[in-house]
Amino acid sequence: MLISGNLAFASDEGWLYDFAAEVQSQAQSHNLPGYVFIFVRKGQPAKLITYGKTEKYGAKIDRNTVFRLASVSKTFAGVLMAKAVEQSELTWETPILDIVPEYGFNRLQPNPITLGHLMSQSSGFIPNAYDNLIEANYSLKRVLAQLAKLEPLCDPGKCYTYQNALFGVLEDYYANQQSSYASVIDQQLFKPLGMPHASTGKQGLVASPQWAKPHIAITRKKWRKASVQDDYYRYGPAAGVNASIEDMAIWVRAMLGEYPQVVSPNLINTVTTPLVKTKREMRRRKWRKFLNDAHYGIGWRVYDFNGHKLNYHGGWVEGYRADVAFAPDQQVGYAMLMNAESNLINSFTAQFWQAYFNSVEQQRKQEVAKQAGN
Template identity: 60%
Template sequence: MFRFICLCFAAYGACSPVWSADKWLTDYAADIQAKAQANNLPGYAFAYIEKDGPASVVLYGKESKTGPAIELDTVFRLASVSKTFTSMLMAKYVAQNQLSWQMPVDNLVPEYPFSKTAEAPLLLQHVVGQSSGYTPNAYDNLIEANYSVKRVLNMLSDLEPLCSPGKCYTYQNTLFAVIEEYFSHQGSSYQQALNKAIIEPLGMPHASVGKQALMASEKWAKPHVAISRNRWHTTKVRDDYYRYSPAAGVNASIEDMIVWMRALLGEEPNVIAPSLIEQVTEPRVKSKKELYRRQWRKYLSDAHYGLGWRIYDFNGHQLNYHGGWVKGYRAEVAFSPEYGVGYVMLMNAESNLINEFTPDFWSRCFEHLEKMQLTAKAQQKN
């Protein structure tokens, strides 16, 4: 059975002893549990966060088949949800005039002449904004084959772009290595920079970067892959995408992700300024392919990529979203700036059910919030 928790912080007061989640949310939790049980999922954690209010958390399953139950502080891999951290880290550096979104990548990493094959310079904003122009997911196969980062970047810099930088949406992982290389040139690392700028100031107690940090966590969810229909097997944590930490190297618990979501909802303006949140979630390049995702397409009428975020028009509401997937894990995060609510789901299994769970959640959530809004307006008139 799943466990439903009202998680409060001192700043928001104590949860009422008679607290109970709204029916739409308990129904959602029950429905996804039924599907998880039918598919024998190892475990997951999800949270619904209201700005300046309590977080409703659901914990389900175990770290592994014979392991302990998943808890608030159980750490998962975030995979490409890491890009939401990277975009904010870069935005903070830009705000401090340490970098510029218009800085050519050739200036960040002079040893890789990325602009030699392009009609226009490849800029930092094109890397973080997924508009480099290179073939989508270029050389991800080489990441998974454990080619060295330097070799992959050299090969990528020689690749002929499909379009000029900034002109088309072309999702990448390998290219994010230039950010790690930049920090290396500064005598630092992405891990150190992220800890100093975001993780430590926000007080994310279990968040980290890298494989060693994951496996050193007191509690961490083991990765699972399908071996047959509804049968899952624990697998090893792979090094491959961890070597591209700005793209897919961050680890966090659901407790950490609630802290992260509260910051994105504007509760930590001294660490994450509202102007930076608006900056990274501004639509920049159209991502038409997203409109045809099977479980999402009936809800979406527009889709763009910003800076480390996907920006959807979901039944008339802006939804800022990102998903992540590496071997043995899935993760998704999304928030509505209109209503000041957010959602996080972390899984220790490569299950496509998450593709169904997230749009279903937002369909129910927006329907609930719209009804509340109409009720409030009617009461004001009376």
């Protein structure tokens, strides 16, 4: 359930009102086309904030408006593959060579790249290997064939090396089983969770009754509507999911444990266990003053945000930005979707969690003072 419109904020949620007002002020200052975000507490209705339109003369953005999730898609891929492992279809130690034998990945290497290395971004390949070929619209098979010839920078599992193209292995894996990644994720996650607008692929986006058109910056305050590109859609596990904010509310709830029959507590723990340290994240602008530690798990980043565990992922493709995060100990989560290629989302998400955790600390101090007064 979502709440929208003229929100009634609880007495302890003044911070959320202030945050929403600041985001809107910055959005107006930069003339952003549109965005939507949610705040979710486990077991309670979500708070929904919308702004702007799908395009200049389009419909107002609402809970049903569909956006591209870009690399937030990796959070779904992580959970889907954890389910495959849970169901004994694969193991984290299964070599990529066994998953797609036709490419010969690491055939002569003593330490093969495994499914676990793929999903934890620790393949050892140079970061973002052959993203340029994706954007040049090379076929998936041609890109994977090129990847298979690369020499790793480090042994698999020993260093963080973020990838997109390598996730194409999962597209081929399901195709080789006379299925597709899109149909499997629909059957295993979207339908069981009851996500009304979620899909994978370009056709899923443009077939939506209402979808947000992508926008790229011309100047700091001017935006131009762009066309939807096919490139990263060919790599569904990396960047191919589409969703509305209503879908994202359900996804956050699933990661908070509200759908244990679909996403079990053990599975949540698996995908959010730190596996490889991500030192570069510690220097991330707008975030670095809050981060004490940063790792990658299985399709999720795992941060120490001023002493609090925060599971997070962001996404960026031409014309869209997306963020999702949840704090398991607090049982709260957040997601933001934009139809603009704006770096403002980085500061918005960091500001959100700063405001939330500050409110928690203030409530704690008030409770201590109240007890001392008694």
